[in-house]
Amino acid sequence: MSIANIVATLEKLEKMHKSLLEFANAKTEFIKQNDMEKLNEIIKNEQSHIAAINILEQQRQTMVTDYLRAKGIALTDSTSVADVIEAAKSTESTEALVGVRKRLVVLLEKLKMQNDLNQKMVFNSLQIINLTLDSIRPQRQEQFNYSGAEVRGNAEVMKRSFNEFKA
Template sequence: MSVETICSTLTKLEKMHKSLLELAIKKTEIITAGDIEALDQMLKDEQAHVAAIDKLEQQRQKQVTDYLGAKGFASIDKATVADVIEVAEQQIEKDMLSAVRNRLLQIINDLKKQNDLNQKLVFQSLQFVNLTLGSLRPQNEQINYSGSEIRGTNKVAKKSFFDSQA
Protein backbone atom coordinates (compact mmCIF):
# COMPACT_ATOMS: atom_id res chain seq x y z
CA MET A 1 0.00 0.00 0.00
CA SER A 2 1.37 3.39 -0.95
CA VAL A 3 0.67 6.97 -0.02
CA GLU A 4 -0.27 7.67 -3.66
CA THR A 5 -3.13 5.17 -3.42
CA ILE A 6 -4.43 6.86 -0.28
CA CYS A 7 -4.08 10.29 -1.95
CA SER A 8 -6.01 9.04 -4.96
CA THR A 9 -8.87 7.86 -2.75
CA LEU A 10 -8.82 11.16 -0.84
CA THR A 11 -8.99 13.05 -4.14
CA LYS A 12 -12.03 10.99 -5.15
CA LEU A 13 -13.60 11.74 -1.77
CA GLU A 14 -12.85 15.41 -2.31
CA LYS A 15 -14.61 15.39 -5.70
CA MET A 16 -17.63 13.56 -4.30
CA HIS A 17 -17.92 15.98 -1.38
CA LYS A 18 -17.58 18.93 -3.77
CA SER A 19 -20.41 17.51 -5.84
CA LEU A 20 -22.49 16.98 -2.69
CA LEU A 21 -21.81 20.60 -1.70
CA GLU A 22 -23.09 21.76 -5.09
CA LEU A 23 -26.24 19.70 -4.53
CA ALA A 24 -26.66 21.27 -1.08
CA ILE A 25 -26.42 24.75 -2.60
CA LYS A 26 -29.03 23.82 -5.23
CA LYS A 27 -31.17 22.37 -2.44
CA THR A 28 -31.16 25.77 -0.72
CA GLU A 29 -32.64 27.32 -3.86
CA ILE A 30 -35.22 24.54 -4.12
CA ILE A 31 -36.25 24.92 -0.48
CA THR A 32 -36.68 28.69 -0.81
CA ALA A 33 -38.72 28.15 -4.00
CA GLY A 34 -40.89 25.56 -2.24
CA ASP A 35 -40.62 23.01 -5.08
CA ILE A 36 -41.46 19.72 -3.34
CA GLU A 37 -40.99 17.51 -6.42
CA ALA A 38 -37.54 18.93 -7.11
CA LEU A 39 -36.66 18.55 -3.43
CA ASP A 40 -37.69 14.89 -3.54
CA GLN A 41 -35.44 14.29 -6.57
CA MET A 42 -32.62 16.22 -4.88
CA LEU A 43 -32.86 13.96 -1.83
CA LYS A 44 -32.56 10.90 -4.05
CA ASP A 45 -29.47 12.38 -5.73
CA GLU A 46 -27.96 13.15 -2.33
CA GLN A 47 -28.59 9.60 -1.14
CA ALA A 48 -26.71 8.27 -4.17
CA HIS A 49 -23.80 10.61 -3.41
CA VAL A 50 -23.74 9.61 0.25
CA ALA A 51 -23.70 5.92 -0.70
CA ALA A 52 -20.75 6.50 -3.04
CA ILE A 53 -18.94 8.54 -0.37
CA ASP A 54 -19.53 5.79 2.17
CA LYS A 55 -18.03 3.23 -0.20
CA LEU A 56 -14.97 5.43 -0.79
CA GLU A 57 -14.64 6.07 2.94
CA GLN A 58 -14.56 2.34 3.65
CA GLN A 59 -11.91 1.96 0.94
CA ARG A 60 -9.87 4.81 2.48
CA GLN A 61 -10.16 3.26 5.93
CA LYS A 62 -8.88 -0.09 4.65
CA GLN A 63 -6.01 1.56 2.78
CA VAL A 64 -4.94 3.54 5.85
CA THR A 65 -5.14 0.45 8.06
CA ASP A 66 -3.15 -1.61 5.54
CA TYR A 67 -0.53 1.13 5.20
CA LEU A 68 -0.08 1.43 8.95
CA GLY A 69 0.03 -2.38 9.26
CA ALA A 70 2.75 -2.54 6.58
CA LYS A 71 4.75 0.02 8.56
CA GLY A 72 4.56 -2.22 11.63
CA PHE A 73 1.94 -0.37 13.63
CA ALA A 74 -0.66 -2.34 15.52
CA SER A 75 -4.19 -2.24 14.19
CA ILE A 76 -5.82 1.00 15.31
CA ASP A 77 -9.59 0.97 15.71
CA LYS A 78 -10.12 4.21 13.78
CA ALA A 79 -6.96 4.81 11.79
CA THR A 80 -6.86 8.26 10.22
CA VAL A 81 -4.96 10.05 7.50
CA ALA A 82 -3.29 12.08 10.26
CA ASP A 83 -1.79 8.80 11.52
CA VAL A 84 -0.43 8.10 8.03
CA ILE A 85 1.03 11.62 7.83
CA GLU A 86 2.88 11.02 11.10
CA VAL A 87 4.48 7.75 9.93
CA ALA A 88 5.12 8.70 6.30
CA GLU A 89 8.82 8.55 5.58
CA GLN A 90 9.28 11.22 2.93
CA GLN A 91 8.38 14.87 3.40
CA ILE A 92 6.81 15.03 -0.07
CA GLU A 93 4.38 12.25 0.95
CA LYS A 94 3.50 14.12 4.13
CA ASP A 95 2.94 17.35 2.22
CA MET A 96 0.84 15.63 -0.45
CA LEU A 97 -1.37 13.91 2.16
CA SER A 98 -1.69 17.09 4.21
CA ALA A 99 -2.76 19.16 1.21
CA VAL A 100 -5.46 16.71 0.10
CA ARG A 101 -6.64 16.20 3.68
CA ASN A 102 -6.90 19.96 4.31
CA ARG A 103 -8.87 20.54 1.09
CA LEU A 104 -11.23 17.72 1.99
CA LEU A 105 -11.72 19.05 5.52
CA GLN A 106 -12.49 22.53 4.14
CA ILE A 107 -15.11 21.14 1.75
CA ILE A 108 -16.66 19.08 4.56
CA ASN A 109 -16.80 22.20 6.74
CA ASP A 110 -18.49 24.17 3.93
CA LEU A 111 -20.92 21.31 3.40
CA LYS A 112 -21.75 21.27 7.10
CA LYS A 113 -22.52 25.01 7.03
CA GLN A 114 -24.71 24.64 3.94
CA ASN A 115 -26.60 21.72 5.47
CA ASP A 116 -27.16 23.72 8.67
CA LEU A 117 -28.64 26.53 6.57
CA ASN A 118 -30.87 24.08 4.72
CA GLN A 119 -32.01 22.56 8.01
CA LYS A 120 -32.95 25.99 9.34
CA LEU A 121 -34.84 26.82 6.15
CA VAL A 122 -36.79 23.56 6.29
CA PHE A 123 -37.57 24.17 9.96
CA GLN A 124 -38.87 27.66 9.14
CA SER A 125 -41.00 26.24 6.34
CA LEU A 126 -42.47 23.66 8.70
CA GLN A 127 -43.21 26.35 11.28
CA PHE A 128 -45.00 28.38 8.62
CA VAL A 129 -47.03 25.34 7.53
CA ASN A 130 -47.97 24.58 11.14
CA LEU A 131 -48.93 28.21 11.74
CA THR A 132 -51.08 28.25 8.61
CA LEU A 133 -52.76 24.97 9.50
CA GLY A 134 -53.30 26.18 13.05
CA SER A 135 -55.09 29.29 11.84
CA LEU A 136 -57.34 27.25 9.54
CA ARG A 137 -58.36 24.66 12.14
CA PRO A 138 -61.08 25.46 14.66
CA GLN A 139 -59.94 25.72 18.25
CA ASN A 140 -60.62 22.86 20.68
CA GLU A 141 -63.09 24.92 22.75
CA GLN A 142 -65.31 25.39 19.72
CA ILE A 143 -65.81 21.69 19.08
CA ASN A 144 -67.89 19.32 21.19
CA TYR A 145 -67.66 15.53 21.13
CA SER A 146 -69.99 15.11 18.17
CA GLY A 147 -67.80 17.40 16.13
CA SER A 148 -70.42 20.12 15.68
CA GLU A 149 -69.63 23.67 16.58
CA ILE A 150 -71.00 25.13 19.80
CA ARG A 151 -72.86 28.30 18.95
CA GLY A 152 -72.25 30.25 22.11
CA THR A 153 -70.03 29.92 25.10
CA ASN A 154 -72.07 32.37 27.15
CA LYS A 155 -73.46 31.01 30.43
CA VAL A 156 -76.53 33.29 30.19
CA ALA A 157 -79.42 31.73 28.29
CA LYS A 158 -80.01 33.38 24.97
CA LYS A 159 -83.36 35.07 24.44
CA SER A 160 -85.30 34.15 21.40
CA PHE A 161 -87.16 36.65 19.24
CA PHE A 162 -90.20 34.41 19.38
CA ASP A 163 -92.13 33.66 22.49
CA SER A 164 -92.94 29.97 22.50
CA GLN A 165 -95.97 30.46 24.75
CA ALA A 166 -97.76 32.86 22.51
Protein backbone atom coordinates in the same frame (compact mmCIF):
# COMPACT_ATOMS: atom_id res chain seq x y z
CA MET B 1 0.20 0.16 0.23
CA SER B 2 1.48 3.53 -0.84
CA ILE B 3 0.57 7.03 0.17
CA ALA B 4 -0.18 7.85 -3.48
CA ASN B 5 -3.11 5.41 -3.43
CA ILE B 6 -4.48 7.04 -0.29
CA VAL B 7 -4.08 10.48 -1.88
CA ALA B 8 -5.94 9.30 -5.00
CA THR B 9 -8.81 7.98 -2.88
CA LEU B 10 -8.96 11.21 -0.88
CA GLU B 11 -9.08 13.20 -4.12
CA LYS B 12 -12.04 11.08 -5.26
CA LEU B 13 -13.71 11.74 -1.91
CA GLU B 14 -13.02 15.45 -2.35
CA LYS B 15 -14.66 15.39 -5.78
CA MET B 16 -17.73 13.58 -4.44
CA HIS B 17 -18.05 15.98 -1.51
CA LYS B 18 -17.78 18.97 -3.87
CA SER B 19 -20.69 17.49 -5.76
CA LEU B 20 -22.63 17.11 -2.49
CA LEU B 21 -21.91 20.76 -1.69
CA GLU B 22 -23.34 21.76 -5.07
CA PHE B 23 -26.43 19.67 -4.30
CA ALA B 24 -26.74 21.35 -0.89
CA ASN B 25 -26.55 24.79 -2.49
CA ALA B 26 -29.18 23.79 -5.05
CA LYS B 27 -31.39 22.46 -2.25
CA THR B 28 -31.22 25.86 -0.57
CA GLU B 29 -32.58 27.51 -3.70
CA PHE B 30 -35.32 24.90 -4.16
CA ILE B 31 -36.35 25.28 -0.52
CA LYS B 32 -36.59 29.06 -1.03
CA GLN B 33 -38.69 28.52 -4.17
CA ASN B 34 -40.77 25.79 -2.48
CA ASP B 35 -40.07 23.49 -5.46
CA MET B 36 -40.64 20.07 -3.93
CA GLU B 37 -40.21 18.08 -7.17
CA LYS B 38 -36.71 19.40 -7.82
CA LEU B 39 -35.88 19.04 -4.14
CA ASN B 40 -36.84 15.36 -4.28
CA GLU B 41 -34.69 14.87 -7.40
CA ILE B 42 -31.71 16.42 -5.63
CA ILE B 43 -32.25 14.18 -2.61
CA LYS B 44 -32.27 11.08 -4.83
CA ASN B 45 -29.03 12.19 -6.46
CA GLU B 46 -27.53 12.87 -3.05
CA GLN B 47 -28.37 9.36 -1.91
CA SER B 48 -26.47 7.81 -4.81
CA HIS B 49 -23.50 10.07 -4.07
CA ILE B 50 -23.59 9.12 -0.41
CA ALA B 51 -23.54 5.43 -1.33
CA ALA B 52 -20.47 6.03 -3.52
CA ILE B 53 -18.82 8.06 -0.74
CA ASN B 54 -19.39 5.21 1.71
CA ILE B 55 -17.62 2.81 -0.65
CA LEU B 56 -14.70 5.21 -1.09
CA GLU B 57 -14.54 5.74 2.66
CA GLN B 58 -14.31 1.99 3.25
CA GLN B 59 -11.51 1.81 0.68
CA ARG B 60 -9.71 4.70 2.38
CA GLN B 61 -10.03 3.03 5.76
CA THR B 62 -8.65 -0.24 4.39
CA MET B 63 -5.73 1.56 2.73
CA VAL B 64 -4.88 3.47 5.89
CA THR B 65 -5.05 0.30 7.98
CA ASP B 66 -2.87 -1.61 5.50
CA TYR B 67 -0.33 1.21 5.38
CA LEU B 68 -0.08 1.40 9.16
CA ARG B 69 0.24 -2.39 9.45
CA ALA B 70 3.03 -2.36 6.86
CA LYS B 71 4.83 0.27 8.94
CA GLY B 72 4.41 -1.91 12.06
CA ILE B 73 2.26 0.60 13.90
CA ALA B 74 -0.25 -0.64 16.46
CA LEU B 75 -3.78 -0.08 15.19
CA THR B 76 -6.60 1.54 17.08
CA ASP B 77 -10.32 1.31 16.42
CA SER B 78 -10.34 4.54 14.46
CA THR B 79 -7.28 4.86 12.28
CA SER B 80 -7.14 8.05 10.27
CA VAL B 81 -5.18 9.87 7.61
CA ALA B 82 -3.57 11.89 10.41
CA ASP B 83 -2.07 8.62 11.67
CA VAL B 84 -0.58 8.00 8.22
CA ILE B 85 0.85 11.53 8.10
CA GLU B 86 2.40 10.99 11.51
CA ALA B 87 3.83 7.59 10.52
CA ALA B 88 5.20 8.65 7.15
CA LYS B 89 8.45 10.40 6.75
CA SER B 90 8.36 13.85 5.21
CA THR B 91 8.17 13.32 1.47
CA GLU B 92 6.41 14.84 -1.51
CA SER B 93 3.63 12.28 -1.25
CA THR B 94 3.16 13.17 2.42
CA GLU B 95 2.84 16.83 1.46
CA ALA B 96 0.21 15.88 -1.12
CA LEU B 97 -1.60 13.88 1.55
CA VAL B 98 -1.55 16.83 3.96
CA GLY B 99 -2.84 19.16 1.22
CA VAL B 100 -5.74 16.97 0.12
CA ARG B 101 -6.65 16.29 3.76
CA LYS B 102 -6.80 20.03 4.52
CA ARG B 103 -8.94 20.69 1.44
CA LEU B 104 -11.27 17.87 2.38
CA VAL B 105 -11.64 19.14 5.95
CA VAL B 106 -12.50 22.65 4.70
CA LEU B 107 -14.95 21.21 2.19
CA LEU B 108 -16.65 19.08 4.84
CA GLU B 109 -17.03 22.12 7.09
CA LYS B 110 -18.69 24.09 4.27
CA LEU B 111 -20.97 21.15 3.54
CA LYS B 112 -21.93 20.89 7.20
CA MET B 113 -22.74 24.60 7.38
CA GLN B 114 -24.86 24.45 4.21
CA ASN B 115 -26.74 21.39 5.42
CA ASP B 116 -27.38 23.08 8.77
CA LEU B 117 -28.80 26.09 6.92
CA ASN B 118 -31.05 23.84 4.84
CA GLN B 119 -32.23 22.03 7.95
CA LYS B 120 -33.10 25.32 9.65
CA MET B 121 -34.96 26.53 6.55
CA VAL B 122 -37.03 23.33 6.37
CA PHE B 123 -37.74 23.52 10.10
CA ASN B 124 -38.91 27.13 9.76
CA SER B 125 -41.13 26.17 6.82
CA LEU B 126 -42.69 23.41 8.90
CA GLN B 127 -43.31 25.85 11.73
CA ILE B 128 -45.09 28.20 9.33
CA ILE B 129 -47.20 25.33 8.00
CA ASN B 130 -48.15 24.26 11.52
CA LEU B 131 -48.98 27.83 12.46
CA THR B 132 -51.18 28.16 9.37
CA LEU B 133 -52.93 24.87 10.12
CA ASP B 134 -53.52 25.94 13.71
CA SER B 135 -55.07 29.19 12.54
CA ILE B 136 -57.59 27.51 10.21
CA ARG B 137 -58.39 24.58 12.49
CA PRO B 138 -61.57 25.09 14.52
CA GLN B 139 -60.75 25.94 18.09
CA ARG B 140 -62.46 23.99 20.83
CA GLN B 141 -64.40 26.38 22.94
CA GLU B 142 -66.00 24.93 25.99
CA GLN B 143 -69.24 26.51 26.99
CA PHE B 144 -70.46 26.13 30.50
CA ASN B 145 -73.75 26.94 32.08
CA TYR B 146 -74.00 28.42 35.54
CA SER B 147 -73.45 25.08 37.26
CA GLY B 148 -70.17 24.42 35.43
CA ALA B 149 -71.55 21.59 33.27
CA GLU B 150 -70.84 21.66 29.55
CA VAL B 151 -73.70 22.75 27.34
CA ARG B 152 -74.93 19.82 25.27
CA GLY B 153 -74.91 19.98 21.51
CA ASN B 154 -71.78 22.11 21.03
CA ALA B 155 -69.35 19.42 22.19
CA GLU B 156 -70.18 17.13 19.25
CA VAL B 157 -69.17 19.74 16.64
CA MET B 158 -65.95 20.60 18.47
CA LYS B 159 -64.78 16.97 18.62
CA ARG B 160 -64.63 16.55 14.84
CA SER B 161 -61.11 16.25 13.52
CA PHE B 162 -59.44 18.54 11.04
CA ASN B 163 -59.74 15.90 8.30
CA GLU B 164 -63.52 15.96 8.52
CA PHE B 165 -63.68 19.59 7.48
CA LYS B 166 -63.49 20.47 3.81
CA ALA B 167 -62.09 23.76 2.61
